[in-house]
Amino acid sequence: MRPTGPLDRVAGAHDAAVLAVARRGEPVARTGLADALQVTPQAISKILTRLMDRGLMAESGSFSSGPGKPTTLYRIVPESRRAIGLHLTRTRLHGVVADLTGQVLERRSVGIDPGRPEPALIADLAGMARELARHGRGELLGVGVGMPGPVDPVEGVYGGSTSSADAWRGAPIRALLLEELALPVHLDHDSRAALVGESWSQPGLLDNAALVLAEEGLGASLRLDGAIVRGAHSQAGEVGHTVVRLDGLPCPCGRRGCAQAEYLAALEAGDQELAARVLATVVLDLVRLVDVDRVVLGGRAVYAHHRVTMEAVRRALAEGLRADAQLHVEVLLSTRGVDLIAVGAACQVLEHEYGLPTALVGPETG
Amino acid sequence: MRPTGPLDRVAGAHDAAVLAVARRGEPVARTGLADALQVTPQAISKILTRLMDRGLMAESGSFSSGPGKPTTLYRIVPESRRAIGLHLTRTRLHGVVADLTGQVLERRSVGIDPGRPEPALIADLAGMARELARHGRGELLGVGVGMPGPVDPVEGVYGGSTSSADAWRGAPIRALLLEELALPVHLDHDSRAALVGESWSQPGLLDNAALVLAEEGLGASLRLDGAIVRGAHSQAGEVGHTVVRLDGLPCPCGRRGCAQAEYLAALEAGDQELAARVLATVVLDLVRLVDVDRVVLGGRAVYAHHRVTMEAVRRALAEGLRADAQLHVEVLLSTRGVDLIAVGAACQVLEHEYGLPTALVGPETG
DNA sequence: CACAATAAGCCAACGCTGTTGCGTTACGTC
DNA sequence: GACGTAACGCAACAGCGTTGGCTTATTGTG
The missing domain is CATH 1.10.10.10 (Winged helix-like DNA-binding domain superfamily/Winged helix DNA-binding domain)
Structure with a gap:
């Protein structure tokens, strides 16, 4: 060098x-x-x-x-480089290989056992990565992993879920996977990965944007002035346990009225309108605080009823911001569909290698 | 050059x-x-x-x-440079000259008439700036102005208040003051100015921090990864009209249960405990979303009962984050006292001239 | 008291960046 | 076929931090 x-x-x-x-x-x-x-x-x-x-x-x-x-x-030259993205949930593993522009070259999906011990999990991840690596032909830059719940992207460790006992709590996923594959590994929160993926192929458009993800839980991520917000403890966007209704439904976390609990309960009751309103509350608070001009919605729970959801969120925003007419907020549906998080994880690898640097001076952030 | x-x-x-x-x-x-x-x-x-x-x-x-x-x-060499900071509210004008480290060299304060027409306002601002300029001896870099409500720092225009008729609405304050004084002028939101001031003399400490300001209304500002958050429409931190209680007290903005309305009503009723809880709700939501590790409280309404307020906010944070033991948030009281915003406005001038640049490439942000 | 060991700081040469000035190339028009 | 035009390349240049060698100022030792 x-x-x-x-x-x-x-x-x-x-x-x-x-x-x-x-x-x-x-x-x-x-x-x-x-x-x-x-x-x-x-x-x-x-x-x-x-x-x-x-x-x-x-x-x-x-x-x-x-x-x-x-x-x-x-x-x-899209085909000059490749990256692998893996999306890990408690019950499924979904993966893609993407080219330099974030286009999906190949996808895989398998069910996994939530109780599975850590070594078996790493074997599953590595196995899918190796299989995906056979497709496409550019230089393989690395593997990104996106997963729900608290994650420490600096150390590459999963922090454990607050809502359930968790077999993978504290697992040093990055270190183990790196040893297994001899490739750079990036571990991050699912919704943060999703936002990176969403903005990779439309640079600039989402420079001040939020992404709200509704899958097994609720998560959010922010990009402000072009920079992804990670927060002091890498926990930015953990909005699932924001209280939206005092003395509301009990949540596994121990409190009452958490956004996530209310949202999931509304979905289970088939009340998409109510679920969308919970989502909209989270979005409105977020827009007031950080003033983003675009909000992207994604995740299985959103796709299932995307018309109702988008409409409800748009209505709640128009209502909540009606006094501030100059604040235009565009509500978008994710362009990536079910690949959202897997593609995002791959794009985190791309962003690390070829993305715009944030700061000019000071120590490397890794 | x-x-x-x-x-x-x-x-x-x-x-x-x-x-x-x-x-x-x-x-x-x-x-x-x-x-x-x-x-x-x-x-x-x-x-x-x-x-x-x-x-x-x-x-x-x-x-x-x-x-x-x-x-x-x-x-x-603190005395090598100076900047003037002005804090404008509807009833008072408070100003300081500060040296390169943000130390106050001189302060002035006068009452003003809220109904005063725009030219008289500019004359007041310019008059105080000229008087303050006589103190200290370093090169005078410019004038900063901090004021409540929506402000466009890019254009230097006051956006008008949503809660009352406002004589200064749309006033191009920066352009007028620049013409009057022939000095660079920076106009910004009061709480954003305050955070710049608070972090100027303790660099790095508040790289992931929020400042919540309680004066005539409620305002917040964020610094994430060292960068002040302004938002897509320069309106980040306008949290005064966040809804904290559905169907709560009516607010001049037309809705019900806004944080600002609830907070002011609690203060008027002498219930500091309740006021502090409203403040704490705003802080807790904010911490969940952006994961700051320090929160600074400031403003007249906070100083009046700072022990009760700090204690209540600390308690609410401990309660609200109890499930996430690894999230430590330090709650601090502003170190600047009543000069908070005026000093902050001065520090915005200093930051523009000598602060760390945010981005490396692309057009200048002014 | 003289001497070596040590650590901080200066000088000059170097590779690299984007800039500047000028010449070259390839196109459309008369 | 000659001319004007716009994009592009080449070469010299200034300024950044780096490198390697030398100078300077202090402490410790014989």
Whole structure:
């Protein structure tokens, strides 16, 4: 490896910025990139040369309008890199291989036993990763794992569920999987992974956005000013136990009126309208506090009744924000469907490798 | 001005990082800075040379422990720069001049007429700024203004209050004041200013923190991973109208059970315990969503009964987070007292000039 | 009191970044 | 076929932190 200079960070940030523009899929021109990055076209040439040397981008024809030399177009090379994403729940394991743009190349899904001991779990994860790795042909960058409940992405350890006894509590999943596969492993909260995945292929659109995930529980994740919010203890977005109704239904966590308990109970009673209102309450509080302009909804429980849910959330937002007419919040449905979290986990690997850096100075965040 | 190269951004970020360490007040050594910034001691020498050329830092004796050449110490020069901060409410104008470390050099306070037309308001602001500018001696960097309610810091325009008719609604305060004073002007939400002020003199401590301000209304502000959260419409932290009790007291905004209405009503009834519980509800929701590890309380309404308030918030947090034992949240009282917002407004000027940059690439954010 | 050992800091050369100025290439138009 | 135009490449440049060697100032030892 060549000696790491400080200017590598500038180059790296610019490379990532060009890739971010290019991964929208449309061919890009030198001039447009120069405007976007606020550098000279000549600098863009050097940046593109670096990216083409690494196989990440390629020329893509040219474009002529009027006199003069035609503009050369460049495009991202999706098949140049791959990443594996695994979505782990208590009863199922779902996995995908995705290319550099986050497109799914292959998917797998198996049921697992919730009581399964830790070594067997690791074997399942590793097995699916190895199988998925046989598809596609770009360089395999690593494996991402998304799972519900508290997770420590820095240490790569699962924190255990508060709502049930849990056989995997404290399992050092990243370390074990890394040893098994000899590939970089990223472990994170499911809804955080989902938001990374959702925004990977539409860079910039979700720079101030929240994603609310309704699966076995409720989870949220935030991207503010382009940066994913992890929080001081990596527990940002654990909104499942926010109290939405004082003295409401009892929750396994010991308190009453938790959003998650109310939501699941409403679903079980077949009252989609009520469930959607619980969801909408969480969303409204969140919008007030952090002022996002887009909210993405995802997860099995949402897909099952997505029309009712979206409509109820939109209505609750319009009602709750009616006094602040200048606050427009767009409510979107996830574009990834059931692959949402698995793709997101894969995109976390991509983001780590090719995403825009957050800070310029200080120690590496890993 | 010398031609702006891309490497200025690296240098600028490093200069800001060194200043951030130094503004804690204690003298700093080359080695310590090298560790903090992850660069070689030689680079620190160059950075310090630049900062000393600009008069921002100076040598501060030396320090010997054991054999070898003694370590040279450096300190920030607080008196090298000044900034003015103004805190505007509907009935009072409070102002300070602060030095580079955020220390107050002089303060002023006058009552104003809420119905006062816009030109008179600008004259009041400019008059106080000019008077404050006579104190202290460093270079005057600019004027910061903090005020309650919705504000657009990008355009420098006051958005108007939702709870009352407002003579200043839509006033382009920044443009008018800039024309009057010929100095850079920064306009922002009061609680956001307060958090900037609170964290300026203790860098790093409040990198994941929230500040809740209780004055005429309720406001919150967030700093996540070191970055102040402004939101898509610069309205992050407008939590005053979060609903804490369904079908509660009517609020001037038209809805019922808003945190602000409940809080003010409890205070008026002399029930500090209830008021504190309303505050605590807001804090608890906020901690769940963004996982901050420190919460700062400030504002007149808090100071009046700070023991009761702090205790109630601490109790509510301990109760609400009891199932998540690993989440430690420290509840602090503002260190700035009644100057909180005025100092914060001044520190916004300092932060703009000498604070750590947020992003590396893309267009300037102003 | 002289000397070595030690640690901090300076100087100069280096590789890398994006910038600048100027020449080259490829297109449309007359 | 000559001309104007716009995109692009080449080469020199300034400034960043790094590297390696040298200087400086203190402590400890004979």
